[in-house]
Amino acid sequence: MGKPTGFIEFDRKNKKELAVLERIKNFDDFHIPFDLKTQREQASRCMNCGIPFCQSAMKVNNRNVGCPLSNLIPEWNHLIYLGLYEEAYKRLERTAPFPEFTGNVCPALCEACCSCSINGESVGIKANELFLIEEAFKNGWIKPNKNIKRNGKKVAIIGSGPAGLSCAKRLNSEGFSVTVYEKDDRFGGLLMYGIPNMKLEKDVIERRIKLLTEEGIIFVKNTKIGYDIPMSKILKEYDEVVFACGTSMPRGLMCEGSDAKGIIFAVDFLKETTKNLLDNQDFKYNLKGKNVVIVGGGDTANDCCGTAAREGANSVLELEITKEPPLENTLPWPNYPNKKKTDYGVFECNELYGTDIRRYCTTIDKVNKDENGNIKSIITKKVEFKNGRFEDIPNTFLELPCDYLILAMGFLGTKDEDSKKYNLEANRFRYNLNNFSYDDKISICGDMKNGQSLVVIAINDGKMCAEEIIKKYN
Numbered sequence: 001m002g003k004p005t006g007f008i009e010f011d012r013k014n015k016k017e018l019a020v021l022e023r024i025k026n027f028d029d030f031h032i033p034f035d036l037k038t039q040r041e042q043a044s045r046c047m048n049c050g051i052p053f054c055q056s057a058m059k060v061n062n063r064n065v066g067c068p069l070s071n072l073i074p075e076w077n078h079l080i081y082l083g084l085y086e087e088a089y090k091r092l093e094r095t096a097p098f099p100e101f102t103g104n105v106c107p108a109l110c111e112a113c114c115s116c117s118i119n120g121e122s123v124g125i126k127a128n129e130l131f132l133i134e135e136a137f138k139n140g141w142i143k144p145n146k147n148i149k150r151n152g153k154k155v156a157i158i159g160s161g162p163a164g165l166s167c168a169k170r171l172n173s174e175g176f177s178v179t180v181y182e183k184d185d186r187f188g189g190l191l192m193y194g195i196p197n198m199k200l201e202k203d204v205i206e207r208r209i210k211l212l213t214e215e216g217i218i219f220v221k222n223t224k225i226g227y228d229i230p231m232s233k234i235l236k237e238y239d240e241v242v243f244a245c246g247t248s249m250p251r252g253l254m255c256e257g258s259d260a261k262g263i264i265f266a267v268d269f270l271k272e273t274t275k276n277l278l279d280n281q282d283f284k285y286n287l288k289g290k291n292v293v294i295v296g297g298g299d300t301a302n303d304c305c306g307t308a309a310r311e312g313a314n315s316v317l318e319l320e321i322t323k324e325p326p327l328e329n330t331l332p333w334p335n336y337p338n339k340k341k342t343d344y345g346v347f348e349c350n351e352l353y354g355t356d357i358r359r360y361c362t363t364i365d366k367v368n369k370d371e372n373g374n375i376k377s378i379i380t381k382k383v384e385f386k387n388g389r390f391e392d393i394p395n396t397f398l399e400l401p402c403d404y405l406i407l408a409m410g411f412l413g414t415k416d417e418d419s420k421k422y423n424l425e426a427n428r429f430r431y432n433l434n435n436f437s438y439d440d441k442i443s444i445c446g447d448m449k450n451g452q453s454l455v456v457i458a459i460n461d462g463k464m465c466a467e468e469i470i471k472k473y474n
């Protein structure tokens with residue numbers, strides 16, 4: 001199987017991207033797909049390893065290694081190389097409920113432990129995945145199954161993020177009558193109202209929701225369970241209830257002046273921006289000409305950078321409390337690499353503002369307000385991690401102009417008042433169950449159970465949660 005010399009003949013290629021000044025003119029996807037010849041050459045780089053670590057779904061040092069969905073990667077790589085795209089898609093769909101989501105936003109845990117990366121560059125697995133699912137939609141290989149035999153059991157799924165959707169899809173395919181409740185005005189959870197459009201275009205989510213609806217899943221939006229409909233009614237009406245509400249409580253700022261107007265949570269900023277775009281409205285948070293500081297150095301902060309660049313911010317800085325990661329990877333294969341990476345949003349800002357916008361070992365000491373309570377500037381300070389905590393480095397204060405301070409410092413879990421409304425014993429961080437079942441009738445999955453994580457892990461969690469429910473009725 002595979003082209004025996006593919007990995008020797010062909011170097012890894014990444015998809016071309018539009019130039020920064022071009023792509024920040026809008027919020028569209030800026031990647032240019034490969035032509036078919038290149039796609040096949042890239043797939044031919046797969047060595048069809050005897051032990052394919054790429055699909056292994058392992059934990060190494062307590063971190064995920066390999067595709068959590070155990071996607072049958074070498075098989076579809078080989079079939080792409082042969083030009084048998086429909087057969088390749090059939091292998092992909094066996095394990096991957098939504099390759100169009102993961103093919104766009106997954107950090108590709110599979111590629112990090114691809115054997116090719118031990119001594120070179122990994123196979124471009126994620127690009128192959130996206131290619132296959134888009135071919136499948138384009139060529140009509142995906143058809144809704146409208147003849148599912150119902151088993152008479154009703155399930156309510158609360159939350160339409162990747163975990164809820166994946167759970168719904170699997171249960172529906174087994175004959176359960178599934179209703180998905182969503183508190184927002186659009187479905188998809190953080191896929192819709194977290195991850196920006198340039199990383200995942202929103203019609204991709206709507207296309208999937210349409211398909212799931214045609215297969216019999218009922219979607220109800222603008223309905224917050226526990227508030228608009230009490231839990232007692234849900235528990236009476238359904239045989240099973242699955243909570244997939246994500247982690248709704250962002251970590252806030254605790255310093256003098258943290259009540260200033262102009263301090264916003266990253267998820268609120270990203271959600272409103274996407275909503276304004278889709279509704280053709282002016283931006284609620286208009287960063288044009290503003291000095292923007294983003295606190296946090298993860299994916300969310302990076303998405304805020306890309307969004308700020310597109311809105312025309314005057315300046316963007318990213319503050320990161322931890323040390324600058326090493327430039328060369330310090331962890332051996334098959335670990336996910338530990339090295340400084342520059343994702344698209346930071347890259348765009350670096351290009352636009354002509355300097356690396358990241359400041360490491362830096363946090364906020366104080367926020368200065370004007371007479372109307374609006375943020376005017378921030379005082380930053382340097383810190384170092386000592387004795388198990390961050391300690392201030394003396395005499396490192398610096399005042400910076402700031403009109404918007406965007407907080408991207410992670411999430412703390414479910415709000416206590418929500419937990420009460422759900423009749424779940426409050427747990428601020430996560431429910432952290434050994435399996436998915438909270439009690440006889442209630443299950444929890446996705447970020448709500450695990451804490452903030454990844455789309456692919458939420459999808460896998462939803463699927464596994466569905467399997468547990470299916471087992472109960474067999």
Ligand SMILES: Cc1cc2nc3c(=O)[nH]c(=O)nc-3n(C[C@H](O)[C@H](O)[C@H](O)COP(=O)(O)OP(=O)(O)OC[C@H]3O[C@@H](n4cnc5c(N)ncnc54)[C@H](O)[C@@H]3O)c2cc1C
Nearest residue numbers: 159161162163183189190225245246446447453454455458
């Ligand atoms: C800005 C940002 C960027 C990210 N980028 C990436 C990325 O590039 N790649 C990646 O793999 N991961 C990324 N993540 C993480 C990923 O989005 C999450 O891990 C994943 O979405 C979790 O899925 P979930 O279904 O558990 O929860 P969510 O996606 O949070 O969905 C939960 C849903 O439940 C709804 N809900 C909550 N309470 C109720 C209620 N009472 N009634 C009805 N509905 C309710 C919410 O409105 C929401 O729609 C990102 C996260 C953020 C915040």
Ligand code: SF4
Nearest residue numbers: 067102106108109110
């Ligand atoms: S879902 Fe993610 S880890 Fe799995 S094959 Fe796709 S890109 Fe790789």
Ligand code: SF4
Nearest residue numbers: 046047049054114115
């Ligand atoms: S580890 Fe890499 S080379 Fe080996 S089977 Fe997986 S994708 Fe192919």
